[in-house]
Amino acid sequence: MIKVDHLHKQFVSNGISINALNDVSLEIQEGEIFGIIGRSGAGKSTLIRTFNLLERPDTGSISINQLDLLSLDTTALQQARQKIGMVFQHFNLLSSRTVEGNIRFPLELAGQLTDAEINARVTELLALVGLSAHRNAYPAQLSGGQKQRVGIARALANQPELLLCDEATSALDPETTESILQLLQDINQKLNLTIVLITHEMRVIRQICDRVAVLDKGSVVETGKVIDVFLFPAHEVTKSLLAETGLHLDPTLLRKKHLHDGLLLKLTFTGEAALNPVLDKLSREHQIHYNLFQGAISEIKGESFGQLIAGIKADHLSSAEILAVFAAHGVKTEVIQ
Numbered sequence: 001m002i003k004v005d006h007l008h009k010q011f012v013s014n015g016i017s018i019n020a021l022n023d024v025s026l027e028i029q030e031g032e033i034f035g036i037i038g039r040s041g042a043g044k045s046t047l048i049r050t051f052n053l054l055e056r057p058d059t060g061s062i063s064i065n066q067l068d069l070l071s072l073d074t075t076a077l078q079q080a081r082q083k084i085g086m087v088f089q090h091f092n093l094l095s096s097r098t099v100e101g102n103i104r105f106p107l108e109l110a111g112q113l114t115d116a117e118i119n120a121r122v123t124e125l126l127a128l129v130g131l132s133a134h135r136n137a138y139p140a141q142l143s144g145g146q147k148q149r150v151g152i153a154r155a156l157a158n159q160p161e162l163l164l165c166d167e168a169t170s171a172l173d174p175e176t177t178e179s180i181l182q183l184l185q186d187i188n189q190k191l192n193l194t195i196v197l198i199t200h201e202m203r204v205i206r207q208i209c210d211r212v213a214v215l216d217k218g219s220v221v222e223t224g225k226v227i228d229v230f231l232f233p234a235h236e237v238t239k240s241l242l243a244e245t246g247l248h249l250d251p252t253l254l255r256k257k258h259l260h261d262g263l264l265l266k267l268t269f270t271g272e273a274a275l276n277p278v279l280d281k282l283s284r285e286h287q288i289h290y291n292l293f294q295g296a297i298s299e300i301k302g303e304s305f306g307q308l309i310a311g312i313k314a315d316h317l318s319s320a321e322i323l324a325v326f327a328a329h330g331v332k333t334e335v336i337q
């Protein structure tokens with residue numbers, strides 16, 4: 001669906017040059033919700049804006065459905081952009097137009113539908129985003145969440161193949177964020193629409209994304225399925241972003257305290273192992289004694305997982321044999337000490 005190769009983008013500000021994108025390559029599949037996360041200044045906005053050429057890279061290539069965006073002339077680029085919707089952090093609604101007027105706007109610009117067809121399309125879009133009762137309201141009369149629903153309806157007006165969300169929930173409170181993320185997920189499923197979103201919040205990634213790329217100083221430092229990146233983060237930036245969610249267990253304190261005299265393990269339960277009392281079973285069957293120090297049991301996009309830091313002792317088993325027992329029951333282990 002989207003393929004970007006070796007993107008570079010440098011800005012020069014007050015004589016200082018900044019590498020906003022540094023050799024970024026990514027592939028995003030049709031129908032997936034792909035998240036790009038990073039700290040402020042990591043290059044997220046610059047990257048997502050290259051996907052519709054609001055930002056032109058200095059070098060590299062961007063293709064969407066095999067269409068090489070950088071090779072298009074102005075007219076062809078305008079046409080390509082109609083198939084790419086975009087939602088913004090601060091909604092960017094026209095304050096002098098009603099909700100209907102805002103949603104009509106891209107349809108009027110496209111010039112392909114009659115007035116009656118535009119009206120019908122607006123009715124359909126309002127129902128999709130749950131705003132049918134607010135057709136004639138002005139943006140100033142709406143809450144932040146409602147404004148973002150208008151932004152989403154407007155972005156969907158021309159039936160895009162791709163929806164880009166630039167920090168779409170960052171200006172919203174947690175409850176409203178939840179409802180907008182739910183709406184994006186519904187749209188993704190109903191329309192099989194590919195969604196790319198940028199955010200600095202791991203909970204956004206965790207709630208709706210299928211895959212994620214972690215950006216740091218203009219480079220992609222880690223990418224993968226959300227559950228894998230959450231449970232087995234490889235890069236320090238990912239670990240620190242996760243630490244803020246409370247989902248990433250941090251064994252450093254335990255290591256210092258020497259709380260046990262066996263193996264200190266991080267155990268990760270996913271799939272079947274997350275749903276069954278595996279630890280209890282192994283304890284009974286293999287006389288493995290365990291002492292739990294930290295734990296998290298939760299869901300990532302509907303997939304259950306459990307992660308525990310536990311002291312493990314079994315007098316008759318070597319460390320390697322203990323690890324083999326866990327592996328045989330689908331439990332991933334990381335030796336902390």
Ligand SMILES: Nc1ncnc2c1ncn2[C@@H]1O[C@H](COP(=O)(O)OP(=O)(O)OP(=O)(O)O)[C@@H](O)[C@H]1O
Nearest residue numbers: 011012013018020039040041042043044045046047
């Ligand atoms: N038009 C510009 N002129 C100069 N520097 C820029 C410009 N746009 C972005 N930058 C710089 O490029 C870097 C990446 O910026 P970008 O906005 O893409 O990051 P970000 O991850 O989206 O950050 P934030 O979450 O704060 O928006 C930053 O150092 C920023 O200051």
